[in-house]
Amino acid sequence: MSLAIKEVANKKELKQFIKFPFGLYKDNPYYVTPLIEFEMSTLLKEKNPAFDHSEAKYWVAERDGKIVGRIAAIVLDHELKEKSLARFGWIDFIDDQEVSNLLLETAKSWVETKGATAIHGPMGFTDLDFEGALVEGYEELATQATIYNHPYYIDHYKSWNLEVAASWVELRGKAPSKNPEKVDRAVRIIEDRFKVKVKKFKNTKEILKYAPGVFDVLNESYSNLYGYYPLTPKQIDYYVEQYFGFIRKEFVCIIVNESDEVVGFALTLPSLSKAFQKAKGSLYPFGFIHVLKSFYFNDLADLFLIAVKPRYQKLGIHALIYDYLQKIYEKAGIKYMASGPMLEDNKNVLNTWNEFDIDVGKIKRSCFIKHF
Structure with a gap:
């Protein structure tokens, strides 16, 4: 053959x-x-x-x-x-x-x-x-x-x-039914001390105004990660169009400073894995129905992207994000969480999950290289 x-x-x-x-x-x-x-x-x-x-x-x-x-x-x-x-x-x-x-x-x-x-x-x-x-x-x-x-x-x-x-x-792992005490303590003082807050949105259109700031944070916080190159303005516009059409506003957490600049964010959404399986590669004619059902009848959330500007990373901003997501997930009936890939040697990120009953490392993936 x-x-x-x-x-x-x-x-x-x-x-x-x-x-x-x-x-x-x-x-x-x-x-x-x-x-x-x-x-x-x-x-x-x-x-x-x-x-x-x-x-x-x-x-x-x-x-x-x-x-x-x-x-x-x-x-x-x-x-x-x-x-x-x-x-x-x-x-x-x-x-x-x-x-x-x-x-x-x-x-x-x-x-x-x-x-x-x-x-x-x-x-x-x-x-x-x-x-x-x-x-x-x-x-x-x-x-x-x-x-x-x-x-x-x-x-x-x-x-x-x-x-x-x-x-x-x-x-x-399981979505926390309540925040660890350490997170609760941090949330009580972070907003006042560092003049940051969770931005409230009335609709998805309002979130779009902050989308460029979200990707600016991503570029800055991911700059030293393996294989990462900053996204250009054209790429940012492209990804805003690609991904922000698949968001549920309450599942997005954006942290701003007193100048209303984005300093941290979490893009999460109800898991679309089973919906995509049923859609079999296409939203039409019926795939979008499975996606809509997953958006509003789901107990699993995907933590797609979480990032905080480097100069804010040691100020406890992650605690604000986790506090927000815990409350939203509980209200939405989310019982389980799944994250995207996190570099296994990025201890600063992995250590933020130590306070939660979460299994980190159950899933592992690698990039392979060959020199010639």
């Missing part, structure tokens, strides 16, 4: 590229199907402003005309210039080392022509794309913003001599 690599050349082939894992994980209860429209927007040059300072190519591996794997290779201008480093992502394959080797070798060969001397992944164009291969927690439902992969992927990566470059952990 012949194995061949084929570059994605048009939108029809890109859609096939996107839908390949749908079949690979068809009977897997933990895999969350992404929305095809969102994936297309991310991967199309004319849609995603990341292409202002990056290049990408996509390939599928075919055996006798049937797709058996896929991969994206991405070159970010800054990363290439500073580190001679490129990325691979959107990688999925059957359990066949010949297939995974072909995919990775193809990506490697292309980024070498661009001047890269190493490649790492799975990574996206930005920190808000899917990143990090799952290495622990295969029997936990993925969030709509994280990668799910079969355990055999890791063996394939190691066989291709990829090594771990960075690892993230995620929390899973």
Whole structure:
């Protein structure tokens, strides 16, 4: 049986590229199907402003005309210039080392022509794309913003001599029915002492005014994290349009100072994992119904992004966020929480959860790297 690599050349082939894992994980209860429209927007040059300072190519591996794997290779201008480093992502394959080797070798060969001397992944164009291969927690439902992969992927990566470059952990646990005493004490004094407060909103439109400030905080607080590059104004506008259409205003916590500047935030939402599974890649004609139901009839919340400006991080701002979310979650009937990836060596962030009955590390994912 012949194995061949084929570059994605048009939108029809890109859609096939996107839908390949749908079949690979068809009977897997933990895999969350992404929305095809969102994936297309991310991967199309004319849609995603990341292409202002990056290049990408996509390939599928075919055996006798049937797709058996896929991969994206991405070159970010800054990363290439500073580190001679490129990325691979959107990688999925059957359990066949010949297939995974072909995919990775193809990506490697292309980024070498661009001047890269190493490649790492799975990574996206930005920190808000899917990143990090799952290495622990295969029997936990993925969030709509994280990668799910079969355990055999890791063996394939190691066989291709990829090594771990960075690892993230995620929390899973019960939403607190009340705040720890330490949090309660902090909340009582923080607002007065540091002139900060939780911003109140009447509607989603009001939140949009603060969206640029939210991403400014993200850029500043994430600047030293693995693989993070600041989002440009065009990218911020893009993500505001992408993500702020999927928010429920009371699940968003924004902390402002006395000048009404955003100094910290939490973007959370009722889990859409099961809704996306039922939608099977599309909001229409019926997928949006599952999403709406999940928005208002749900006991699981996803903590999508939490960030605080560095100069405010030691002032207890996290306590205000946790206090707000605890009250909102209790009122909304949220009983469980799931976080996004947090770097396992980022002790400042992980230690903030010590006061809660939360399992940190039940789910772990890693970025792998190979030098050549």
